[in-house]
Amino acid sequence: MLTELLTGWITHQRWFAGKGRPIDELGVDSDVELSPGLHHLIISVRQGGAHDRYQLLLGTDGDASGRYSHARIGDGYYDAAYDPDLTGTLLAGMAGDRDLGPLRFRHLEGVEIDTSLRSLVLGAEQSNTSLVYGETYICKLFRRLIPGVNPELEIVTALARHGAGHIAQPYGWIETDLDGEPTTLAMTQEFLATANDGWALALASVRDLYACLDSSASDAGGDFSSEAYRLGVATAEVHRELAAAFPTDVMESQEVKQMVEDHRRRLAGVIEEVPQLGRYARVAEEAYQRVADVVSEIPVQRVHGDYHLGQVMRTTTDWVVLDFEGEPGQPLAERRALSSPLRDVAGMLRSFDYAARHLLADHPDADELRPRAVEWAELNRSSFLAGYSAGGGRLHAEDAILLRALELVKAVYEVGYEARNRPSWLPIPMAAFQVER
Numbered sequence: 001m002l003t004e005l006l007t008g009w010i011t012h013q014r015w016f017a018g019k020g021r022p023i024d025e026l027g028v029d030s031d032v033e034l035s036p037g038l039h040h041l042i043i044s045v046r047q048g049g050a051h052d053r054y055q056l057l058l059g060t061d062g063d064a065s066g067r068y069s070h071a072r073i074g075d076g077y078y079d080a081a082y083d084p085d086l087t088g089t090l091l092a093g094m095a096g097d098r099d100l101g102p103l104r105f106r107h108l109e110g111v112e113i114d115t116s117l118r119s120l121v122l123g124a125e126q127s128n129t130s131l132v133y134g135e136t137y138i139c140k141l142f143r144r145l146i147p148g149v150n151p152e153l154e155i156v157t158a159l160a161r162h163g164a165g166h167i168a169q170p171y172g173w174i175e176t177d178l179d180g181e182p183t184t185l186a187m188t189q190e191f192l193a194t195a196n197d198g199w200a201l202a203l204a205s206v207r208d209l210y211a212c213l214d215s216s217a218s219d220a221g222g223d224f225s226s227e228a229y230r231l232g233v234a235t236a237e238v239h240r241e242l243a244a245a246f247p248t249d250v251m252e253s254q255e256v257k258q259m260v261e262d263h264r265r266r267l268a269g270v271i272e273e274v275p276q277l278g279r280y281a282r283v284a285e286e287a288y289q290r291v292a293d294v295v296s297e298i299p300v301q302r303v304h305g306d307y308h309l310g311q312v313m314r315t316t317t318d319w320v321v322l323d324f325e326g327e328p329g330q331p332l333a334e335r336r337a338l339s340s341p342l343r344d345v346a347g348m349l350r351s352f353d354y355a356a357r358h359l360l361a362d363h364p365d366a367d368e369l370r371p372r373a374v375e376w377a378e379l380n381r382s383s384f385l386a387g388y389s390a391g392g393g394r395l396h397a398e399d400a401i402l403l404r405a406l407e408l409v410k411a412v413y414e415v416g417y418e419a420r421n422r423p424s425w426l427p428i429p430m431a432a433f434q435v436e437r
């Protein structure tokens, strides 16, 4: 039976959020035939008290060709995201603004979609599945479904309508109603075929830095600072465009204090999960308290929310920002809430620290390398800030207090993230509490 096959298969999928917990019940909530041999399924998975929904493109003629053994579910069923003979239906649906049962396929006004392109699944992702069509489009299938419009779609379409730069052009999306709310199932954007992601570029520079250890060169590392500066400028421009496309507000003193309380609570939560963070709690608490004491109001707006070097790509001409989805794991309302753009600035500053330190953990020459790593991070952090300011980003003297606190807020989040996902990387965010700033 299909539900039994899916129960065995889903637990092995990278994007399945309930790994390690037994599945009490798996049911098919919706089954829409998109084209012969291709069904769109929404699956409900119940584990303990948790109820999650996922979407799946189900190929039903797998045994006929035998070509999809790597995507096999069983009994001729397979994950049709891997079948380029079938996925053209998604592009055609968006191009034609089709309605298929409860599914709505839509495209952005004024764009043309080439429906002849064939897809390949992109290998790199954790939580979604992306299909790259030719070298032209990337269609991101959101696997775990959260009722509501995906913030990435909401932001990128609004920015595109404002003619904003630094984004990958959106083309279309697929949606349905879940719990009575229009809910994004997939979105298609321009694929930046020749771009490199910021994390890979920064690491190449850091590797040069480490290679310098044997040489007498004093100018440690490949120079990334002009890129960091340009990224700062681009970030300020994206913030300005977000402020123009969405409402803005000012957080008053009472709300600032409330925000500080929320951060304290999150800190306590992460300490429960990762007790060794407790040793540094005072550092974070003092930084948070200074905000409560000194900062009387904070301009707020829509922001990226999970900004780091892996979310930006360098094309031949400029930096492009991806994945405006906010912090994974947070409820949608929180991910869409207005906050200080300095939150993104803090995220990117942390990311320079990550890039500089990520090879130190098991390195035999870590002690010798550490000062160079710190120097690399400091140079790029200050270049990024200089670019942000030159690009019109607000960085007044008193903002330093908020920025310092927001960096530690991010580091606290990272401690929880690394403890859960990459325990060997835990020393990286831990180091953030040992640096005087």
Ligand SMILES: Nc1ncnc2c1ncn2[C@@H]1O[C@H](COP(=O)(O)OP(=O)(O)O)[C@@H](O)[C@H]1O
Pocket: 122, 124, 125, 126, 127, 128, 138, 168, 189, 190, 191, 192, 193, 195, 197, 310, 311, 322, 323
């Ligand atoms: N528009 C795009 N053009 C080229 N590559 C992209 C594009 N969007 C995403 N990617 C690639 O896919 C990777 C993961 O994308 P992302 O949206 O961050 O997925 P996830 O949230 O699952 O990590 C990125 O680091 C980038 O390498």
Ligand SMILES: O=P(O)(O)O[C@H]1O[C@H](CO)[C@@H](O[C@H]2O[C@H](CO)[C@@H](O)[C@H](O)[C@H]2O)[C@H](O)[C@H]1O
Pocket: 126, 199, 306, 308, 309, 310, 323, 327, 328, 347, 350, 351, 352, 354, 355, 414, 417
């Ligand atoms: O890109 P995602 O939305 O999946 O973000 C999550 O994973 C990131 C790890 O890939 C994590 O980022 C942390 O590691 C990065 C290096 O791999 C580093 O550049 C970031 O500064 C650091 O926060 C991100 O926090 C998490 O939400």
